[in-house]
Amino acid sequence: MPATVPGLGGYQSRWRTPDHHALAETVATFFTREVMPREDEFAAQGHTDRALYHHAGALGLLGLSVPEDFGGGGGDFSHETVLFEQQTYAGDASLGLAVHSGIVTGYLTAYGTDEQKSAYLPGLCSGELVGAIAMTEPSGGSDLQSMRTWAKPDGDALLVNGAKTFITNGRLADLLLLAVKTDRDEGAAGISLLVCDLRDDPPGFRRGRTLHKIGLQANDTAELFFDDLRVPADAVLGGVPGQGFFQMMQQLPQERLVIAVGAVAAMERALALTTAYTKERHAFGKPLYAQQNTRFTLAECAALVRTGRTFLDDCVERHLAGDLDLPTAAMAKFHLTESQCTVIDRCLQLFGGYGYMTEYPIARMYADARAQKIYGGTNEIMKELLARAL
Numbered sequence: 001m002p003a004t005v006p007g008l009g010g011y012q013s014r015w016r017t018p019d020h021h022a023l024a025e026t027v028a029t030f031f032t033r034e035v036m037p038r039e040d041e042f043a044a045q046g047h048t049d050r051a052l053y054h055h056a057g058a059l060g061l062l063g064l065s066v067p068e069d070f071g072g073g074g075g076d077f078s079h080e081t082v083l084f085e086q087q088t089y090a091g092d093a094s095l096g097l098a099v100h101s102g103i104v105t106g107y108l109t110a111y112g113t114d115e116q117k118s119a120y121l122p123g124l125c126s127g128e129l130v131g132a133i134a135m136t137e138p139s140g141g142s143d144l145q146s147m148r149t150w151a152k153p154d155g156d157a158l159l160v161n162g163a164k165t166f167i168t169n170g171r172l173a174d175l176l177l178l179a180v181k182t183d184r185d186e187g188a189a190g191i192s193l194l195v196c197d198l199r200d201d202p203p204g205f206r207r208g209r210t211l212h213k214i215g216l217q218a219n220d221t222a223e224l225f226f227d228d229l230r231v232p233a234d235a236v237l238g239g240v241p242g243q244g245f246f247q248m249m250q251q252l253p254q255e256r257l258v259i260a261v262g263a264v265a266a267m268e269r270a271l272a273l274t275t276a277y278t279k280e281r282h283a284f285g286k287p288l289y290a291q292q293n294t295r296f297t298l299a300e301c302a303a304l305v306r307t308g309r310t311f312l313d314d315c316v317e318r319h320l321a322g323d324l325d326l327p328t329a330a331m332a333k334f335h336l337t338e339s340q341c342t343v344i345d346r347c348l349q350l351f352g353g354y355g356y357m358t359e360y361p362i363a364r365m366y367a368d369a370r371a372q373k374i375y376g377g378t379n380e381i382m383k384e385l386l387a388r389a390l
Contacts, residue, residue, distance in 0.1 A: 011306065013313045015078050015320065023064075023082050030059055031090035039092070039218065046210040047220035048094035050130060050172050056095070057127025063105050071122035072105070077254065077319055081261050088265035091361055093368050094218035096132070096169040100124065102258040103251070104131030107177055107193065111238040111247050116195055120175055129199075132173035134164035134224055135248070144248065145188050149226065150181040153233070158182070160194065160204070160229040166375070170222030171210050174199045177237065178226075179244055188245035193237040196229070204229035215367030252377070253329035257315055259376045260332040263340040263369075264312045267305045270365055274298065274347035294350055301343045308339050327389035334382035337372035344369050 034055055035048075042048050056062050064079040066072020073079060080102055087097060105124050108117055123129035137147055149162025160180060167173075176196040183190035198205060208223030237247065275298055278288040288294045315332045318324040348355035348362050355362050373379045 011309065013309070013316075015313065015317055020078065020082050023079060024086050026059060027061060027083055027086035028090060030056060030061060031087055031092050035092050035094065036090055039094070042094040042218035046212065046217065047171050048096075048218060052095060053100070053127035053130055053172075055127070056097075057125060062097075062101055062127055063121065063125030064101065066105050066109055066121055066125055070109075070117050071125035073125075077257075078316060080258075081316055084258060084261045085265040088262050089269050091269070091364075092218075093216050093364075094220075096130075096172075096220060098258045098262065099133060099168045100131045103133055103255050104175065104177055106254055107133070107237065107247065107251055108195075110251065111193075111243070112195070113234075113239045115234070116237065120195065120197075124175065129174040130169055130172045131175045131177075132167055132169035133177040133179075134167050134170070135179045136164060136166050138163055138165050144179065144191065144245065147179060147181060147191070149179070150184055151192070151194060151231070154230070156233055157230050158194070158233055158235065160196075160226040160231060162226050163208075164224045164226075165208075166211065167222055167224055168375075169220050170224055171207060171220045176224070179248070182236070182241045182244075186242070189242050191244035191248075192241045193244040193247055194231055194235045195237055196231055196235065202229065213371070215364070215370055249326070253324050253326055254319065256329040256333035256376050256382070257319055257324065259372060260312055260315065260329075260336045263336040263372055264305070264308045266340050266365060266369060267301070267308055267343045270344045270347040270362060271298070271301050271305050273362060274301075274350050278350055288350065297346050297350060301346055304339045304343050308336050312336065325389075327386045330377070330382040330385040333376060334373070334379035334386075337369075337379065340372055341369050 035052060038049070053062070060073055061083060063072035064075045064083060065077055068074040084098055084102065087095065105121065108121055120129060124131050135144060137149060139148060149160065149164065151158040151160045160178065162180065176198050178194045178196050180192055180194055181190050182192040201207070204227050206225040208225055211221045211223065213221060237244070278294050278298070281288045311332065315324055315328060318328065344362065344366050348366050351360060351362055354360050357363055
């Protein structure tokens with residue numbers, strides 16, 4: 001998959017440099033050679049091979065925006081964007097890099113104490129550690145202030161009780177950013193994030209089911225349970241309790257931008273695959289592409305892809321400048337994931353019956369896309385956030 005958008009006049013994102021193109025080639029090679037040949041294996045077992053995190057780390061593909069002093073690449077979010085794009089172009093949905101590198105390392109870099117950064121960022125960047133973040137609970141997801149998982153003081157430690165669900169990387173995670181109530185009498189001000197070391201599955205922690213989904217079947221998604229899990233008192237991210245809600249609100253624009261990156265890359269891939277298919281597939285004695293309906297459908301998809309890409313690029317540039325606001329990030333998340341589902345649905349229709357067969361990438365893309373409108377805050381919540389700012 002080329003760095004330019006297929007069929008759209010060689011469009012180039014303004015933020016891309018030769019360094020980004022070189023990175024794209026390395027990432028594409030990694031996924032093509034190391035990951036995609038095992039796609040069916042990962043889908044069958046419901047998770048990837050953790051050794052691939054080591055391979056990615058050895059290639060310098062993890063923690064691209066983490067400072068070099070902590071083992072990272074010393075880049076910025078634009079380098080992470082290239083990673084997520086190329087993963088989508090390759091067709092991989094098994095490695096939870098959007099969470100590992102797009103979210104977990106961002107929280108630690110922004111808010112971690114020097115001790116927390118030194119203890120965990122190098123391992124996340126090398127792939128020795130797999131990172132996850134746990135906010136959603138069985139009783140609800142988008143309403144973070146109503147969470148029930150809590151941590152109570154016990155000497156020089158905290159005892160954690162509760163449950164989380166739909167946790168990406170939950171089965172393989174060694175390091176978990178865990179949202180809890182440290183003061184149950186407070187609302188948002190009572191929420192903290194704990195940095196939990198889950199290596200060797202410590203007492204009081206249990207991984208539940210690896211969850212089976214209609215899409216993203218190779219992606220590790222699990223339930224997590226806490227029954228007096230003992231963590232050090234200094235495991236609070238940043239060292240000060242009650243800052244978790246603020247930290248999440250500050251980081252959610254990047255989380256939603258990560259989702260938007262995947263949405264646009266998926267649209268670009270769907271358009272490229274479908275354009276090629278309709279030019280090769282014949283019906284009634286001529287290529288499908290010769291049918292006016294086919295060309296018009298692809299033209300409509302191309303318009304959504306181009307406008308989606310330019311909007312995304314504007315958001316990336318704003319984020320790099322430090323001024324991507326919450327309403328704009330919410331707009332990007334809901335608008336681009338809605339467009340993703342629309343484009344893929346229209347492209348699947350042009351494949352006819354083959355589009356419904358899972359051996360064709362477009363069918364898997366169709367199933368995978370649906371979750372985009374749910375996680376990271378449902379699209380309905382995103383619209384509410386935007387409406388409040390109008």
